[in-house]
Amino acid sequence: MSSLTAGTVRPHLSLVSEDASHVLAVQGHHIAVFSVISGRPIRHLSLDAINIPSIVDIIASPAVTSLAYILTIDSLHIVNWLENVSNPIIASFKLNDSYTYKRFIKFHSNSSTKVYLLASSINNEQQKFTFNILSYDLESNTILETISSFTNISSFSISTNGIIFVSKRPNSSSLITINYISLDFFESYTFTHSLLHSKANITTCAVSNNSDDPIIAVAYSTGLIVTLFDIFSSSIHSIQPPTKSLKWHMDPVTALSFNHDSTYLFSGGSEKVLVLWNIINDKQSYLPRLNGTIQHISINSNNVNLINLGLSVIDNDMEYLLLNSVDLLSKLQITSPHFLSGLNDNNNLIKKSFQKDINSCIKNLKGKYKYKFNFKSDYKFNPISKNLYLSAGRFLQIYDPIHDLQLSNIAVIPPSQQYGKVGNEHNLSDPLLVGFDFISSSKSDINWLVTCDVQINGEKNLSSVVQSLKFWKFNSSTNKSTSSIDNYTLNYHIVDPMISKISCILPAPESYFKGEALITADILGNVKLWRPNNSGVWTLRKYYKSGIENDGKKIDDNVNNYNIENLNNNNSTKCAWSPDNSIIAVARNGKIIFLDINTFTPIEFVKPAISSSKFHKHAKIINDDNNDLISENSIRYLDINLQNNQIISIDFSSNGKLLYIQTRTNFIIFHILKNKILLGLTFNNSSLTLGFSHAFTKLIKNSNNNNNNNNNTNIDDNTDTLLIVCKYFNKETSNISSKITTWDITSQSSIKRTTNITYDGLIIGAEWDSTSKGWLFADIESNFVHLDKLSFSTKSTLDEKLELQQTTNTSISTNAGLLANARLHKSKPKPTPILIDDEKSTLYNGIFDTLIDRLDGVSMETLFDNVLHLV
Template sequence: MVQSVVHQKYKLGVVSGGKVVFPRAENRSCSGKTVTLLTHDQTAVIVPFNNQLKVYSLETRQCVKTLKYANNEQLTKLFLAQGSAQVSHIALGDVTRQDSAEETKEREVSVFSSCGHVAVLNYKGRLVEEPKILNLGANFQPGETVIKVFQDPEHNELKVLTSLQESSASYTYRLFDYRRSEQALVECQTFQHVLLSAWSANDRYLCVLVRDLNSKRNLHIQPLFSESDNEVQTFPLPSTTSASTTSTNSHFATSMALDNDCSQLAIGFASGVINLINLQDKSSRLLKWHIDSVLSLCFTSDSSYLLSGGWEKVLSFWQLSTNLQQFLPRLSGVVVDCSVINDKFYSLGLQVTDNHTNSDYQLLLLNSTDLNSRVSVSGPLCVYQTPVKDVVFPVSAVSSRSSASSSDMNKSTKKQQRKLLKRKRQDFSSCLEIQPNTKHLYFPHTSAIQAYDFYKNEQVSYQYLASGVNNSMGKVRSELNLKDPIIADVKFTKDGKWMISYEIEYPPDNLLSSNDLSHTLKFWRMSENGQWVLETKVLSPHGVKAPVSSILVAPRSVNNSQGCLTADNNGGIKYWSFDETTNNWRLSKVGIPNNNHFSNSVELAWSFDGSLIFHAFDDKITVLDFNAFKKFHEGSEKAFNELTMDSAVQSIMLVNDSNLIVATQTTLNSVNLLLGQVESSFDMFPYVNGIYKNGHLARMMSCDEKNGRVALVINQQALDKNKLPTLNHTSHVLIFNADLSQRLGNFEHDEYISCIRWNHDTDFIFLDIKNRLGAVSTTTSPEMLDEVDRDAVMDQLSPNQFESELQKLTTSHRSDGRKADEVEDVDEDSVFEFINGERSQKVINMNSFTSMFENIENAQMDTLFDRVLKVIS
């Protein structure tokens, strides 16, 4: 055992996941939220994430290139460090140069950060070379951020617009000229008390809604570059209602849009009304269809159509000459942003608002001719136990958990941060399960479940498992307070053929039965087309109002793993199994509950041979005989059938059929089942007690069932210089052997880890609160090497060196498997260590490459090459 530990060292890397960035979502004064860029040949689109830039092909709809910030030290400091910046603008070519050559646009992009830096990257190459980075924000005030960069390609001019928050609702805007000779920004204009802003799609005109000293709201429209014929316009904001109307929603502007000719201005209000203003004669007309806040507006390039979106999950097309409407319904989220890209595509920014714990964004690119989806971009959709920081919800006419009302806009950001700091329970854990066959990651997401491919780094499927209002239509106004059913837990059988989901349904508020929750257990079979099909539905599996506190899938020795245990908060246990004769799931065994004691600290474990069940209830662990479904050797005083811990049990795992790992509110223990006593124990009181909800510590632990190694996550709240708690977190991943007697690895991560799971192979997969996915692995897989740039190793060698090193590899083993004398001293830490692995001789036959073809559709050439290397190395 010790020898294997020496050779199998664990490594940690954040290699996948991430969240789509809507950089202006937190700035309520900006109408446009998203940032995208078409490549020079218009065959791909570049989308920023919080940990990388991804390039999506418009033909294949798949990611063809990934530029990870972690591959470069400068980009890591700029975009990944604590309090780091976001991508605020992307432009083709090197815009910092005076002579912007056409060739550079084909391979380079200029990425502007919100803190004033600009990085010039080769998006067709690798991040081996140091990118060109300029700091343009040297003269910025504290808290001032870049929100937009305007370009004039004819005269090669560049302007930068920044914002600084004055109060909860108003901002100070500053407009800068970029002087390439000095490589610096020079301020040219300032706008005070800005409430809302918009700019034309061709970057030529800017419109701001400002509040003057008399609290009157005025519109200010001006050209951004001097060659424009239009003059500066300033006029009061037209009213959409009569003077007798006192509703704040009818006066609260939520979005604006300005056309390319500066001839029309559209203003959307929280009441759902759109005011269309003709800037030539200041006449206006009202467009009424939305019944909640208008969240997004944009004009087509010829100003013939106006696009609008909001809470209805519908994109509305207004033909301005005839006042006729067309609709694109059934979108997957609230339309918080819409824009036109190069007259060919509509870019839609969607937000799934049913998740109250996180801002779930999705970017949709539609063909403007047939409205067919070209690219759909989203990261892992995670539901956390408590809301994470920086959660932003769209504005609505009604205050609810899914939205922010006009009155919420006046709340101070600092007041909200103080409220978060005072919150004692920092439980940001999340539910994550891995399907044994496909290795896809499954995230329960409100009423649906998302399947995510960790290695391809893309969503595989999104399927609704529960029926609710949000599945068929959008919620508006008072409907926002209706809570759809949620998927609380999901499990997979060992063979991967069945999925078990646990669903909680909520009744409407303000009723006598509002606290009477409904609980449902569902069993799903995988169909041939990759969708889960419902086979059995069990209402109130443990009785009316009784929750399912824990679900445990049977080992392979019990009915081929086609069974599961469920436990409630009253001490009851039930065994469910699949009956092939009736082709249905049925209740097979029942354990009588304890009607006098309730506890939410309920956990289950099962021996590999299926004979024993370990039932943790509160602070006691009871050993049950599975066949008799009662206490093991009940009545015998010598039998080891019960164990009392120091506090409520939070998680239990059976390792190697000999050690029971027990985590309580204070300690982590290893119980030797043969001796019936605790062998080793660790104090976890400062990291666990009062932080996690009962049972959620199990999300921070996982076990490798092949070799019995245990992974444990410890999350800590970061402190500032004065030793005071902050909103930031750090975490440690500890790897132990089966009896916790030896620590095999200790890794630090820069963010709170929400869940860790074994991937049924050699790796532990973890998720953090930035939606990033990482791996703790013993194998040097291509996915892990991608974090440090798999091609960087080859760049260090000249062609002659490469040939000599390759010759060493091919001659390092003789036909009998022994090493040749002349290469016996090859350095094991050399740059080629990952190619020859353990330098062991492998026998390759006709079955060696069978696993390569299990999931080969849409596989790229480099992916196929990596699979071949896995087999032969």
């Protein structure tokens, strides 16, 4: 396993350099430095000693502009993030373990070693959750003073001159307590505030920067914003301060922030509109139709004209925007790929459903775990540019995994309504991209992108869904070998191309019209074959109509459980092309038929349904190193009845004689000519204590000969590689983990496990990267994990690497003496490349931005060495 890339952006942890030319951005499991001018990452920091997911705050050093203080829940680190050095961590400190640390407040006057921190603690006797303002000395690693403590905190906010805590009043639904602490002398002012609506809750709050007359803003769950004035005098006279109500939002406000001089208040919520309230004259202005719900707003401390925005986009992933307050134009946009698994039933987010599975496993005492929700996302490599394509809402994302950069989005579907919903508009469904694939043709040298999208009118059911099949032509004027930005133009559009809803899109193999063909299948078992005519318009060429839809007596569970939002999660009709293009296998409801490619009718001499098989050899997906090889002497028996088992996927072997079938509980190898099951794998062990379920498989055909150009190679000697990913409940971590195994399948139907890895997280997708010859996995946190082919050799080496990585991540240096170097730290740039690319990576616009930005003090030899590495 290599280091994680991508990952969900955490906008509230961004740090802008003093000259506003760079941004330090924290993502899922790594930290990257972006150029504001080019919008591209210029380096990724190697921070093995820092637990990235536990970071809670980042603040710039008061003494050295190239340094940043990174606070986690239990430690503090000083990092040189601006300069390109081999080890950016200057010093690390393990903090007092009696507290869980939340935020930086500020530094002591004229000191870079003494800081004020906000931390939380739990009183075990009273079971109260307490927020504490601590004065901390980093050199001695001691708490100098506990300045204030507050309980029952529902919200808090910190500005440059003050901090406020909003507390719930005991036994009162209409009164709250607001504590304002001046950061100049840490004087505390307390007063009560009466809620205008007793059933409303405070969702967020903000405090202005002016120390002489601070303004407090609190936002209600009803969308109302209330500003409070004259804080000092109201606290002294024990009266409620004067208020002003700001009304525009109809939904809960999720973000508030004052500008630097307290003349404006910024607010945002699920309407996806940034509202600017003029505090002086009560006028309003708007920045509408952003990409997602506004979750974070802050004004940059180094440059008061910059606004930091955090947007919650598809499936609760985040996007970071750096705006110029003068013209409200974006100077920088940082986002990571968003994985849409199509599991948002009743508007429940994926991670909420994921948590439901965990809770049900924890409550189950019998050790047999059942999972209600499957998690699977589809992404593919573009065969031309080698960029990664992912679906997210109505967009198709283009991501460059080499440089860890999202390049652009293709708007596959126009919006059915404007962005931002209020009131009953939340019941309206946005259009969705549900499936896509690439068609590479050597016949006409034209490459296509085919997409399938849905628009839902009214309630979410099959009768209200309008599906569209679209064909996009690759722009031939773009240089295929050097293009990093893909360019597709919509060529043809077909509305509702099937009798029912599409459940499978499958391009033809190279052996059929040079790959310039496509089959689609719907949930009723109908299959259509499409090919372009001489004008480039895709037309229907062949059609197989299933007779099952006319049988009203049969109940089709696959139709009832059809997932509108993602073809990848549908278990209805699945298809596969034979390598020699002679037949098409169609699997549905536990039955498999074979269509003759010429007549497009079922082949009579092949039994059209695999009814059952009592005996076959199988292996278990468990931590049993002695069970890697299935031999004739270790035959186990398992009853399989495909008619009572959903078929998840189906594919031919590289020699075309075998059929690989995945069901809900098994992976089966079926011999087509002999018409029987030869062997298989079961995803559950006998006791079900590990609870493997919701597996998905990926296949690399003829993997041992991918690089063999010898046409005399005997195809019967080829070996296919099978990847199986299962999820299970990990009792040790009380979380759901993933089991990753790879298997070599020979044409003689022998099967051998070659890789066996446990991943601490939920893998929702996998794709073979032909460029790097390795697997690229995606987890539920939008992180990419790379497993290269060299790691397949030994499991012990992999385990040692993972164990070493875990050990490194938990070790923290406590060498406080390095602080002296931190104050005067001025590292010289090393003659190493800013970006290290392999030989097959391509140059992109702006790749030399980082060299141009930092020419001062760089010798010609160093500059020339950097350019050679980039090229």
